[in-house]
Amino acid sequence: MTRFVLVPDTTLTYDYRSFPLLDFLPCAPSRMVPDKIYYFLRGRSPPHKPNGELLVAPYSIRRLEVSLRRRFPERDIAVSAEDMLQNFIKDDTSIIAVSTMDPLGLGPTTMSYYALFGGELYAWVWKEWDSLMARINALRRGKKAKLVVGGPGVWEFAIMRDMVEKYNIDLIFEGEADDILPDLFEQIEEDAIDSSMFSHGHLAFDENFRRVLQKDDKFLSRGVGTSAYPKVEDIPPIINPAQKGMTEIMRGCGVGCDFCEVTLRPLRYRPVEDIKQEVRVNLRGGFENAWLHTDEIWGYKHGKMFEPNEEELLHLFSEVQGIKGIHHTNPTHGRISIPAAYPEMLKKLSDVLDAGPHNWIGIQTGVETGSDRLAKMHMPNKTLPLRIGPDGSWQEIVWQGVYNETMYYWRPAFTAQVGQEGETVEDLMDTIAMVNRLSNSYAGQRPFEFTITPLVNVPLGRIKAKKFNFGGLTKEQLAVYYVSYRHLAKMARRDGYRDSRGNFFVRASVGSIISFGGSLMLRTVEKLAVKAGVDIEKIKRYGLPHTKEIRTLATLTRA
Numbered sequence: 001m002t003r004f005v006l007v008p009d010t011t012l013t014y015d016y017r018s019f020p021l022l023d024f025l026p027c028a029p030s031r032m033v034p035d036k037i038y039y040f041l042r043g044r045s046p047p048h049k050p051n052g053e054l055l056v057a058p059y060s061i062r063r064l065e066v067s068l069r070r071r072f073p074e075r076d077i078a079v080s081a082e083d084m085l086q087n088f089i090k091d092d093t094s095i096i097a098v099s100t101m102d103p104l105g106l107g108p109t110t111m112s113y114y115a116l117f118g119g120e121l122y123a124w125v126w127k128e129w130d131s132l133m134a135r136i137n138a139l140r141r142g143k144k145a146k147l148v149v150g151g152p153g154v155w156e157f158a159i160m161r162d163m164v165e166k167y168n169i170d171l172i173f174e175g176e177a178d179d180i181l182p183d184l185f186e187q188i189e190e191d192a193i194d195s196s197m198f199s200h201g202h203l204a205f206d207e208n209f210r211r212v213l214q215k216d217d218k219f220l221s222r223g224v225g226t227s228a229y230p231k232v233e234d235i236p237p238i239i240n241p242a243q244k245g246m247t248e249i250m251r252g253c254g255v256g257c258d259f260c261e262v263t264l265r266p267l268r269y270r271p272v273e274d275i276k277q278e279v280r281v282n283l284r285g286g287f288e289n290a291w292l293h294t295d296e297i298w299g300y301k302h303g304k305m306f307e308p309n310e311e312e313l314l315h316l317f318s319e320v321q322g323i324k325g326i327h328h329t330n331p332t333h334g335r336i337s338i339p340a341a342y343p344e345m346l347k348k349l350s351d352v353l354d355a356g357p358h359n360w361i362g363i364q365t366g367v368e369t370g371s372d373r374l375a376k377m378h379m380p381n382k383t384l385p386l387r388i389g390p391d392g393s394w395q396e397i398v399w400q401g402v403y404n405e406t407m408y409y410w411r412p413a414f415t416a417q418v419g420q421e422g423e424t425v426e427d428l429m430d431t432i433a434m435v436n437r438l439s440n441s442y443a444g445q446r447p448f449e450f451t452i453t454p455l456v457n458v459p460l461g462r463i464k465a466k467k468f469n470f471g472g473l474t475k476e477q478l479a480v481y482y483v484s485y486r487h488l489a490k491m492a493r494r495d496g497y498r499d500s501r502g503n504f505f506v507r508a509s510v511g512s513i514i515s516f517g518g519s520l521m522l523r524t525v526e527k528l529a530v531k532a533g534v535d536i537e538k539i540k541r542y543g544l545p546h547t548k549e550i551r552t553l554a555t556l557t558r559a
């Protein structure tokens with residue numbers, strides 16, 4: 001008997017050839033990436049035991065598993081591979097729980113493709129979700145098992161509400177559940193939801209970005225106060241290996257960007273011993289890299305005015321990197337202003353992490369805009385402890401950050417938003433200038449190492465408060481896409497083969513597809529931009545007369 005069957009979102013289970021950024025492949029429209037190319041690039045199927053239990057699963061599923069194991073015996077719970085579900089979904093199964101990130105393709109990266117190409121809203125993420133739901137519903141037909149969906153992507157069902165019925169979903173849970181999951185599952189089994197613990201409804205946002213509960217019988221949530229979140233001692237270490245060697249080091253952020261939901265959650269730092277325990281668990285799954293999940297690494301135990309805590313950061317990274325068998329450690333996300341202002345600290349971290357030409361430290365960073373005005377309007381604290389004005393313009397801070405990162409072998413994957421509230425043509429031209437300048441800059445002999453992905457601004461809170469309505473990209477927004485894809489194509493040509501994993505033939509294939517795909521995407525975006533009236537020759541050079549000065553820009557004051 002398997003009482004609880006835990007199922008990951010299919011798109012989170014593949015290895016995407018371990019190529020940087022290829023994890024975003026399922027965000028592409030399904031009609032534009034042929035099946036054969038998609039199935040090749042998504043890489044290996046996730047390994048499982050002979051009975052179908054996954055040996056490696058996405059981190060979110062591992063969190064559910066360990067929460068349940070605090071109350072229920074191992075035999076009650078299975079983390080199943082998608083094509084082995086028939087081994088677990090039986091007459092006595094009570095809950096099939098699926099965790100998802102972007103089931104209907106409304107996430108920002110997926111939407112950015114939709115904004116660019118228009119047409120049917122059917123990305124690979126949705127196509128994969130369709131087939132997962134079809135498989136689960138066929139297996140549960142005539143049985144008592146309830147289908148419960150959770151994870152960061154569930155807000156999409158509040159937007160496309162009819163999909164709840166279409167997929168025959170019994171309940172959608174929204175929020176963090178580490179501490180209360182066993183209670184939740186028992187209550188769902190018995191059809192007896194305790195209203196002092198859970199509310200029927202989902203969180204929405206009013207015009208002032210305040211959270212309000214929208215009543216809905218198909219949704220369950222925990223409310224909005226700090227009691228709606230688990231304390232750090234209620235987030236136990238995972239017990240089985242997580243995809244990509246991921247471990248979570250903290251939750252929440254607090255920097256306060258006005259488009260970001262993470263900032264509204266309380267800050268919690270996990271103990272280093274728990275983090276190390278998880279890294280060792282992942283090592284058992286064959287991961288010699290530790291991927292430290294956080295929405296803002298530089299906020300880890302930060303000081304006043306969001307000054308980074310060098311001592312604690314060095315301690316964390318050296319403890320993780322010092323684990324026998326770990327060869328590479330990197331955080332998931334971090335702001336650019338800290339590398340800009342603290343090059344010495346960055347260098348020390350690079351020494352600890354053994355960074356070098358064959359070991360770049362990847363980090364995702366939201367630079368969002370090249371405009372001082374928009375940066376101050378939407379993310380006034382993102383530069384702290386630097387200040388736009390006294391410490392330079394936002395573009396100078398970003399430039400200095402990438403300079404220091406390239407010097408010390410850190411490679412940021414930037415996002416830039418278009419469609420931010422209050423955006424003007426001048427703001428977009430500032431972003432174009434920033435991308436061109438970064439793309440043509442050097443740290444010593446090394447060209448700046450970064451990628452940049454343009455996104456359409458989809459403020460989750462506001463999309464919950466209003467209906468999604470998009471009229472396509474303006475000429476200048478398309479120009480931002482164009483310069484970003486121009487830089488991405490350049491990076492794909494430069495790094496496509498070097499960063500691929502596998503034997504010679506696999507690397508050659510992946511490298512060629514990436515490089516070809518980068519050029520193809522650039523040509524496609526260029527065509528759309530030209531059609532919209534973008535002066536490509538002007539846009540390519542926009543902001544570039546200062547190339548010489550860029551090479552010699554003085555280090556910012558804090559350094």
Ligand code: SF4
Pocket residue numbers: 253254255256257260261262263295296335366379382
């Ligand atoms: S710094 Fe990043 S995680 Fe923090 S509030 Fe801003 S966007 Fe959100």
